[in-house]
Amino acid sequence: MLQRLPREVLLTAEGERLRCVVSDAFRCMDTVIGEIRQERISAPMEMICAPSFAMRWLMPRMGDFFLRPNLLLHDDSAWSGAPALIEWRTWLEHAGVDLPDLHLGQRFNVSQLAVGSAMTGQGIAMGRNCTC
Known part of the structure; x- marks a missing residue:
């Protein structure tokens, strides 16, 4: 997933694919957390x-x-x-x-x-x- 070079570390093609998916997932979670904050849900919420x-x-x-x-x-x-x-x-x-x-x-x-x-x-x- 990573390619080590003398002065830097770069993502391989597979690493870049994974980075895109993980970044999208974190953005989606951030969006949902923001929506939940806006809704001001008073019922208990369970996060696993x-x-x-x-x-x-x-x-x-x-x-x-x-x-x-x-x-x-x-x-x-x-x-x-x-x-x-x-x-x-x-x-x-x-x-x-x-x-x-x-x-x-x-x-x-x-x-x-x-x-x-x-x-x-x-x-x-x-x-x-x-x-x-």
Whole structure:
């Protein structure tokens, strides 16, 4: 797919074909994301993709798409048998905060996605390890 030359790397014919298809796919996704933003859908939306794609490409480009009054980001991969949202429930209870709409925040199946989303300003994530 790539041809290495002494001072540059060029796409082969196959690489150029793939670049065109991938570029079109990303443009289509960008268009649809823009349309969804305009529609202001209030129903839950589920996005399924590879975690590496979500972390490296998708989440940094989501901007304020997910910003809502409830900015808590949930990691749905809690330990086996744990009640839903146990980390947030425990933390909020100790902080003396009552948050009836706790379930409305974004949900992720990988904790790094929740933390990565928080790092791009999309909310507050509950981490399991110190990031100091």
